Amino acid sequence: MTAITLPINGMTCASCVNRVERALTALPGVTTVQVNLASDSAYLELDDPKQLSTVSAALDQAGYQLGSEVRQVSIEGMSCAGCVRRAETALLNVPGVLNAEVNLASQQARIVYLAGMPTDDIFSALKKAGYPGRWVTPVTAGEQDIQVTKLKGERRHVILAAVLSAPLALGMLPALFGYHELMLPPLVQLLLASIVQFYFGARFYRGAWHALRNRTGNMDLLVAIGTSAGWSLSTWHVFSTPAGVMPVLYYEASAVIISFVLLGKYLESRAKRQTLDAIRALTALRPDMARLRSAEGEKLVPLEQINLGDQVLIQPGERIPVDGIIREGGSHVDESMLTGESLPASRQPGDSVSAGAMNQDGMLVVETTAIGHDTMLAKIVRLVESAQASKAPIQRLVDRVSAIFVPIVLLIAALTWGLGSLWFGGEQALLNAIAVLVIACPCALGLATPTAIMVGTGVAARHGILIRDAQALELAHKVDTVVFDKTGTLTQGKPSLAAFAALGPLQAEPALALAAALQRNAEHPLAQALLRYASEHQVDASAATDFRVHAGLGASGLVDGQRIWLGNRRLMTDLKVNLDSSATLTEQHESQGHTLSWLAIEGQPEPVALMAFADTLKPEALDTIKQLRELKIDSWLISGDSQAAAQAVGEQLGISHIEAQVLPEDKARHVQALRAQGHVVAMIGDGINDAPALSAADVGMAMSTGTDVAMHSAGITLMRGDPQLVPAALDISRHTWRKIRQNLFWAFVYNSLGIPLAAVGLLNPMLAGALMALSSVSVVSNALLLKRWKPEGK
Known part of the structure; x- marks a missing residue:
């Protein structure tokens, strides 16, 4: 029985308490429920702490949410899919942990846990399972130095193990042809092999011990058993063989196997560092210092001393240190690392800029609106980290297979030794069993999916496609139907003047000047569209006097002593202006969905001009659909x-x-109807009104030019308002899925072919060790080929 207090969001009254109580008491295994509105919490007694995920789902269905936090934990000591399974199990058994996804490639876990719970329990559980952990912090220069030092340490171990193993292997090669002169004395071989076995191979014994203590199996257990068997048999021969007779020794096999596995791990670690290039590149964008403008003048200060509202100066060639709004100056800003947009964008006073962007050619004074973890750059880094640590549905299947894989391999190795003794003799059968243990290590199986996802999400981020979780990446390759919202997604989201027609007695230019004069002081989007049109046609006029806004109808004002009216059909009707002269044009524009306004002069029975406003298509929209x-x-x-x-x-x-x-709400129903017909649907939107449909779709894609609500509802965020990112996102998903399938195919083929070959003696232990190392490196290297991906037309 587990007693736990859960923070609950969304309760506002006594009826909420009743609904929460009914939802929770209906769950099997929940024996006591006490809901407290004052503290927004519920006290529960559960039969099993793993039921928290069921509790969370029941609350969601009732319209409430568990108060939770999501953080990344760096985990040490994992070597294969079995380790992943064990670390996840340890985390999920911690009371208060709602979900945990462990990633072998990134050596990290994404943990969802109850807000306010003691996090020490998380690290205690990991340590007990044999995998010490710590919170993931932003990748600083110091952190990178630690990673580089760790990689150098791995390389040093590989070199020293290889140096000690080489005399053993080189001495054995001539012995195969009857020349025993180069073989080292047995006691020297014992000394060299023991150093490799128990010093450089100590990591395998530690991992094996933790696996046995938790009653599971992993790669370390297989390597430790296999090499220990070879070392023990050789040592027995050293002390049991009569004096003067050269004992049969297999020290070179155990030492070389450990050297090969260490080499594979080093190459794997080096390759995996490249999968994190996207994170490192993004974090490197943020400068550590900022030029603060204060009453005392300008001074260079650490970024941590900048506060909201402070004004920061950015010189040409400097990176912008904060999110903010330009107050003075103008420049071209390179935002390619944030949005994937290849060309620098012009930024003027009033425009917003983001931390990490490069100021190119002008001095800027920026008022700070976000710093630290709240900047767009920090949010992008968190999204990429979250996606790289999350687990695709296919990986869950692989983890279940891996959970039973090691015990099956141990059984096959035992049968190889037992039955093989009848055909090959005891020692050869033991060597075959060792080869089975070594070649069956499920490293490639554990790395196949996460490495592809890490590289895929990283390269997508570089091109302005932020994938929030691996599930969205995996599902996107199946999409056969894309649903677009119109405004702001396929269109510009702001009106433009599509047509201006003079109706008499004025010509077009004087009529346009009157309209521009009237709208000079207006703030309505249609007014701004008209003024842009007038500017493009080089028509200018001073502002009207006595300007008045007629809400929902239009505006009026005095121009050269005349009262001018500009507005919709209803305003014209109220003014008793006859619109028959524009009937044909009106019908034509209304059939195209244009918004119409008329310009009228007081005292004249007919309008002098007709304006048709339209939300124009984005230039890339046509190519997107194509x-x-x-x-x-x-x-x-x-x-x-x-x-x-x-x-x-x-x-x-x-x-x-x-x-x-x-x-x-009907948009979401349309999406659900398409899914019910068997379609895999991606929804593309940018507004608050699109959020329900984005959540209802298999894959939601939100334009970052839209609202935060839309982005939080979507699995993929497109960092610029370019609809061509939609097919690009689907394309990178297809490429990533292809790599996952290739990796899993070769990982399974490798084990399926390698185990029987080793069992019948066609692979010796040393060759098995080399092939096992090669399989892991090849899987990671294949995934790294995704880094060459580019969207169509780039």
């Missing part, structure tokens, strides 16, 4: 806009499936 069609992916347009507007956009892009005037 690329999706080439990938055999169906495109849908679901919009809350009018049927005419949605239809016009759909026709321009070649989208045949169009749903218009759809409410936010």
Whole structure:
């Protein structure tokens, strides 16, 4: 029985307490429930702490959430998929841990735990299981130095083990052909082999001990048993063989196996460091110092001393240290590492900038709006870390296979020794069993999926595609239907003046000047669109006087003593302005979904101009739909806009499936209906109204140019408002999935072929050790080929 107090978010009244109590008491294994509204908590008694995931799901269904935190833990000592399984089990058995995903490639765990729980229990459980851990901190220069030092230590061990093993192996080669002169004396061989076995191989014994203590198996156990058998048999021969007779020794096999495994681990560690390049590159973007403007002048201070609201100066060629808004100056800013956009963007006063971007050619004064962990750069790093530490559904299957793999290998090795003794003799059978143990080490199996995911998410981040979790990456390769929101996703999200038509008696230019004069002081988006159009046509006018806004209708003002009106059909009707002269144009523009306004002069019975406003397509939208069609992916347009507007956009892009005037909750229902028909659906949106549909889709993709709510609801965030990132995200998913399948295929083939070959004596222990090391390195190297991926057209 486990007693635990759970923080619960979302309770506001006594009825909430009743709903929570009903949801929890209905769960099997929950014997006591006491919900406290004042402390927003519930006291539970559970039969098993693992039931917390069930409790969390029940609360979600009732409309409440467990108060939880998510953090990354760095774990030491893991060597194979068996270690992953054991570390995860240890974490999940800690009361208060809701979920744990351990990644062999990154040597990290992503842990979801109850807010406020004592985290010492997490590290105690890991240490007891044989895997000491610590919280992951940002990758600083000091942290990188530690990692480099650790890698150098591994390399030194490999070299020394190889130097001690070489005389044993080189002495044996001539002996195979009857020349025993180069063989070292037995006691010298014993000394050299023992140093390799028990000093350089100590890590395998430690891992094996922890595995046995937890009643499981891992790679270390297989290596320790196999090499110990070879060393023990050789040592028995050294002391039991009569004097004057050269004993039969296998020291070279055990020593060389350990050297090969250490070499494989070193090459694997070096290759895995490259999978973390994305994190290191991102964290390296943030400068450590900032130029602070204060009453005393400018001074260079550590970034930690910058506060919200402070003004920071950034000179040309410097990286921007904070998120903020430009108050003075203008420049081109290179944001390629943050957004994947290859060209520098022009930034002027009022524009926002992000930490890590490079200021190119102008002095900027930036008012700080976010620092430290709250900057966009820090959020990107956390997203990439989270994705790299998360576990794809296919990996869970691999972990289950790995859990029974080691015991099966031990049984096969025992049968090889026992039955092989009848055919090959006891010593040869033992050597065959050792080869089985060594070649069966499931390193490649444990690395196949996580290394591909780490490289895939890293290279995607470099191109402006942030993947929040491995599940989104794995599912995206199956997508056959993409659902787009219209506004802000396929269109610019802001109106432009598509047409300006003079209706008489004024010509177009004087009429446009009147409209521009009237809208000079207006802040409405349509007014800004008209002013941009006037500027493009080099039409300028001073602002109107006595300017008035007529809410929901339009505006009016005095220009050269005349009262000018600009507004919609209802305003014109109220003014009794006859719109018959524009009927044909009106019908034409309304059929294209345009928003219409008329310009009228007081006292005149008819309008003098008609303006048609439209939300223009993004330049990349057409190519996006074309690329999706080439990938055999169906495109849908679901919009809350009018049927005419949605239809016009759909026709321009070649989208045949169009749903218009759809409410936010109905968007989610449309997505669910498509999924019910067997489609794997990706939803693309950018607004608060898209959040339900993003959550309902198999894969949600949110534009970072939209709202935070949309981004939190999506599994993938597109770091710039370019719809071409959609097919790019699906493409990197397909490439990553291909690498996962290749890695798993070769890992399984390697073990499936290697074990029987070793069992019948066709692989000696030394060759088995070399092949085992090679398999792990080849899996990681194959995954690293993903780093060459680029979106189409790049």
